[in-house]
Amino acid sequence: MDEMHRFLDHGFIWFSWLAALLTLGALGLFLGFLGVNGLAALNLGLFFGEASPWQVIMGGQPAGEGIWPACVGTVYLVVLSSLLALPLGIGSGVYLAQYASPAPKRLFGFAVDLLAGIPSILMGLFGFALILFLRKTLFPQANTCLLLSAVCLALLVLPYLILTTQSSLEGLPAPIKVAGLSLGFTPWQNLVHILLPAASRGILSGIILAVGRAAEDTAVILLTGVVANAGTPQSLTDKYAALPFHIFYLAAEHRTTGELAQAYGAALILLLLTGTLYAIAYWLHATLVNKWEQKNIMLRR
Amino acid sequence: MNIFKKAKVFMFLMIITVIFATTALGTQGSPLAPFQALEGKIDIAGGTAHIPVMKDAAEAVMKANPKIRITVAGGGSGVGVQKVGEGLVDIGNTGRALKPQEVEKYGLKTFPFAIDGVALAVHPANPVSSLSPKQAQEIFAGKITNWKDVGGKDAPINLFSRDEASGTREVFWKKLLQKGPVAEKANIVPSNGAMKVAVAQDPNAIGYLGIGHVDKSVKAVKLDGVEPTQENAKTGKYPVVRQLYMNTKGEPQPLVKAFIVYILSPAGTQIIQKHGYIPLQ
Amino acid sequence: MMKTGPFLSREKISSRQLRRASRQEALIRGLLFGATLISGLAVGAILGFLAYFSLPLVFQGQAGQILDWRWRPFQGDFGILPMIVGSLLLAFSALLLAYPLGVGLCGFVFSQRQKPWGRLVLLAVRLMTGVPTVVYGFVSVFLLVPLIRTWFAQGTGFSWLAATLTLSLLILPTIVLLTWAQLEHTAIELRLAAAALGFTPSQELLWILLPQASRGLLAAVILGFGRAVGDTLVALMLAGNAPQIPDSPLDALRTLTSHIALVLATDSTSLAYQSVFASGLILFGLAAAVNLALRWLKSPAW
Numbered sequence: 001m002d003e004m005h006r007f008l009d010h011g012f013i014w015f016s017w018l019a020a021l022l023t024l025g026a027l028g029l030f031l032g033f034l035g036v037n038g039l040a041a042l043n044l045g046l047f048f049g050e051a052s053p054w055q056v057i058m059g060g061q062p063a064g065e066g067i068w069p070a071c072v073g074t075v076y077l078v079v080l081s082s083l084l085a086l087p088l089g090i091g092s093g094v095y096l097a098q099y100a101s102p103a104p105k106r107l108f109g110f111a112v113d114l115l116a117g118i119p120s121i122l123m124g125l126f127g128f129a130l131i132l133f134l135r136k137t138l139f140p141q142a143n144t145c146l147l148l149s150a151v152c153l154a155l156l157v158l159p160y161l162i163l164t165t166q167s168s169l170e171g172l173p174a175p176i177k178v179a180g181l182s183l184g185f186t187p188w189q190n191l192v193h194i195l196l197p198a199a200s201r202g203i204l205s206g207i208i209l210a211v212g213r214a215a216e217d218t219a220v221i222l223l224t225g226v227v228a229n230a231g232t233p234q235s236l237t238d239k240y241a242a243l244p245f246h247i248f249y250l251a252a253e254h255r256t257t258g259e260l261a262q263a264y265g266a267a268l269i270l271l272l273l274t275g276t277l278y279a280i281a282y283w284l285h286a287t288l289v290n291k292w293e294q295k296n297i298m299l300r301r
Numbered sequence: 302m303n304i305f306k307k308a309k310v311f312m313f314l315m316i317i318t319v320i321f322a323t324t325a326l327g328t329q330g331s332p333l334a335p336f337q338a339l340e341g342k343i344d345i346a347g348g349t350a351h352i353p354v355m356k357d358a359a360e361a362v363m364k365a366n367p368k369i370r371i372t373v374a375g376g377g378s379g380v381g382v383q384k385v386g387e388g389l390v391d392i393g394n395t396g397r398a399l400k401p402q403e404v405e406k407y408g409l410k411t412f413p414f415a416i417d418g419v420a421l422a423v424h425p426a427n428p429v430s431s432l433s434p435k436q437a438q439e440i441f442a443g444k445i446t447n448w449k450d451v452g453g454k455d456a457p458i459n460l461f462s463r464d465e466a467s468g469t470r471e472v473f474w475k476k477l478l479q480k481g482p483v484a485e486k487a488n489i490v491p492s493n494g495a496m497k498v499a500v501a502q503d504p505n506a507i508g509y510l511g512i513g514h515v516d517k518s519v520k521a522v523k524l525d526g527v528e529p530t531q532e533n534a535k536t537g538k539y540p541v542v543r544q545l546y547m548n549t550k551g552e553p554q555p556l557v558k559a560f561i562v563y564i565l566s567p568a569g570t571q572i573i574q575k576h577g578y579i580p581l582q
Numbered sequence: 583m584m585k586t587g588p589f590l591s592r593e594k595i596s597s598r599q600l601r602r603a604s605r606q607e608a609l610i611r612g613l614l615f616g617a618t619l620i621s622g623l624a625v626g627a628i629l630g631f632l633a634y635f636s637l638p639l640v641f642q643g644q645a646g647q648i649l650d651w652r653w654r655p656f657q658g659d660f661g662i663l664p665m666i667v668g669s670l671l672l673a674f675s676a677l678l679l680a681y682p683l684g685v686g687l688c689g690f691v692f693s694q695r696q697k698p699w700g701r702l703v704l705l706a707v708r709l710m711t712g713v714p715t716v717v718y719g720f721v722s723v724f725l726l727v728p729l730i731r732t733w734f735a736q737g738t739g740f741s742w743l744a745a746t747l748t749l750s751l752l753i754l755p756t757i758v759l760l761t762w763a764q765l766e767h768t769a770i771e772l773r774l775a776a777a778a779l780g781f782t783p784s785q786e787l788l789w790i791l792l793p794q795a796s797r798g799l800l801a802a803v804i805l806g807f808g809r810a811v812g813d814t815l816v817a818l819m820l821a822g823n824a825p826q827i828p829d830s831p832l833d834a835l836r837t838l839t840s841h842i843a844l845v846l847a848t849d850s851t852s853l854a855y856q857s858v859f860a861s862g863l864i865l866f867g868l869a870a871a872v873n874l875a876l877r878w879l880k881s882p883a884w
Contacts, residue, residue: 012689013784019686020703026751027706030721062363091617099611111622117869118628119812121839125862128846129631143389155624162621186603188610216714219814223846227374229356231363239344239372244716251720251819253494255353267717278712376847459738464844488738488834489823491847503731503738
């Protein structure tokens with residue numbers, strides 16, 4: 001028995017080292033491959049093709065083979081979906097943390113968990129179905145577009161916002177939560193003046209997570225209006241291009257090595273974008289934890 | 302303002318006017334002139350063989366008049382028909398002729414603009430350069446599974462085929478496979494471009510794509526000794542041909558009509574030829 | 583005037599002020615409830631649409647056609663069973679690879695947590711969550727697929743194996759971070775007791791912490807499974823998309839998620855559309871099952 005235990009102990013140590021080396025190796029291989037090929041493609045031509053940057057940005061000239069329209073499309077998507085999701089998400093999180101009585105809290109908590117678990121392609125399918133439905137009933141002119149994608153993306157990131165807001169607020173130390181109330185603040189004043197500022201880092205990290213998720217998602221926009229060739233979107237009902245889809249499209253259908261190099265460049269840029277966002281979100285959340293010495297904050301997802 | 306400032310403003314205005322005049326005049330006689338007066342957007346979807354031509358044409362138009370917005374998507378001929386029929390896009394491209402029931406159901410108008418052939422394609426390093434139609438049928442049915450049975454290396458054949466909406470697929474299936482079966486284990490790729498990438502990367506692959514998409518990265522296979530070139534497609538020597546069509550629902554809007562006219566104009570013909578297709582006379 | 587809360591002023595509070603404040607409170611409470619209601623209804627709306635568009639299947643009695651083994655729209659076969667099997671196969675195999683690796687990684691980080699490389703590995707795993715799925719797929723297409731093709735000299739490289747390897751890399755951070763969170767929160771008394779008894783870190787991990795966190799470990803499995811089954815891009819770009827049940831890891835397969843993407847992007851017959859909504863319903867069911875499993879796990883412990 002003793003022998004077996006010792007064998008398992010040593011075996012586990014070896015195994016854990018192996019696991020770490022394998023994972024780091026695979027990760028390094030991936031990132032190195034992408035970095036080497038991507039860096040080689042990083043130049044102004046990547047974004048603007050053969051047109052001059054000024055002409056493209058100010059004059060509305062098409063960017064040819066450049067990925068500028070895709071970058072702009074991604075930015076618009078992120079901004080729009082955040083505008084939609086932030087009030088809903090933070091509002092819901094606040095309600096669930098502060099105002100809800102146990103029964104609605106459990107019910108809505110379940111709904112939010114369910115929403116969080118829905119695969120992104122189903123969000124896209126929902127958007128597509130919504131358009132089909134609207135065309136038959138209220139809006140015969142309805143079409144897949146930027147607005148639809150933003151709505152579906154907002155639904156996708158809503159759970160992140162709700163859950164992080166809720167857990168940040170609930171994770172505050174009890175003395176903080178009641179101090180204001182004991183001084184005569186109403187619950188809302190307590191929230192605005194004390195609780196939200198205190199939980200701000202956690203909430204902010206949730207916002208950044210949501211932004212990062214919206215920027216990288218491909219499955220939703222695939223079904224709700226993204227196309228491979230478009231200029232910068234001029235209105236909410238336009239079709240548009242976006243970085244993740246552009247990468248996907250070029251991976252499958254690049255016609256020249258130049259286009260493939262462009263795909264590497266775009267992938268590198270997207271990676272840098274989301275990587276930075278997640279790093280900031282993590283740093284914010286970590287400093288929040290340190291700030292309140294709350295080792296009991298459990299990330300629900 | 303003192304005299305120097307006035308002079309500077311005057312010079313500035315003159316330069317601006319000259320620039321505008323030359324750009325406007327510059328496009329006066331050109332095929333892009335009609336677009337100056339128009340604005341709006343055109344959404345194009347459907348056949349993937351058309352995409353290179355559509356893309357270049359769109360870029361030229363958007364350059365001439367930045368107020369016009371043109372988007373191009375793929376999806377295959379079936380999707381093109383459905384989307385333009387349902388009013389989701391303005392132009393639906395197909396790589397095959399419209400079926401009578403499609404025309405009737407949606408009220409579509411069709412505008413052919415180029416001839417394209419569909420060629421069998423293999424990896425450039427594959428020693429096989431010619432196949433008979435019967436061999437092709439048996440390969441795609443899954444009956445021949447090794448390259449050595451058709452004169453190549455001893456290696457398994459990796460089948461690639463297109464999705465169900467593809468006009469390229471339909472033409473290939475009707476005219477080359479003679480409506481024969483396609484093996485279930487065939488890998489499915491969603492467009493001509495994707496087929497090209499797939500075959501170019503796999504030494505044992507076989508697939509099919511529009512001749513306009515063939516380049517140095519893949520090898521087009523001769524059919525019974527006939528080289529699959531656009532010339533042979535035009536004369537009929539190479540039998541697996543189809544026309545490329547643009548389709549609209551009813552009479553096209555002015556902007557859409559201008560775009561179609563542009564594609565059929567000499568400038569459009571140049572673009573078509575540049576991408577390896579044969580323009581219709 | 584010093585800015586204080588309204589109830590800290592020196593004047594007496596009028597009853598009008600009180601009423602206004604409580605109306606304000608009620609309004610805000612109502613608004614926030616509205617926000618929550620919308621969020622909650624979203625789930626219902628999604629389920630509703632999926633069901634609504636799958637209904638014609640049931641009414642026209644074609645539900646049986648969908649539950650078939652062959653997907654060949656041109657020949658009138660619309661069976662999605664191969665896709666269901668494909669989803670499950672891929673998710674389980676990815677989990678089979680990622681879970682031991684994840685636990686091993688946790689062990690490494692735990693036993694080396696005082697050393698810089700232990701913390702570095704944890705940081706690396708945390709940053710892995712920031713890599714977009716499309717980038718994982720993209721790099722795998724050009725790095726992994728050719729490798730598999732040349733190494734095994736069989737198949738096209740676009741296979742069950744390629745998708746599994748990439749998917750495991752994708753869900754690894756989920757498993758590691760969740761398990762690590764469990765370990766971090768174990769009662770300090772247990773750790774002190776283990777130290778007092780002379781356990782080495784790995785012994786402490788193996789014999790005390792991991793068994794104690796078994797519920798959390800199970801949660802990590804379920805969550806990882808949910809993530810794997812819901813992923814679209816990795817399967818779409820790497821698994822070959824042949825609508826069949828693979829005979830070997832080097833064969834192609836198609837999952838429910840990539841099926842939905844492929845059909846909507848490229849298909850046009852109405853029965854195909856309905857099969858897509860049926861696939862969506864099944865996926866929703868899987869996600870809901872994952873959720874219920876997690877809830878059941880959490881409740882006794884809490």
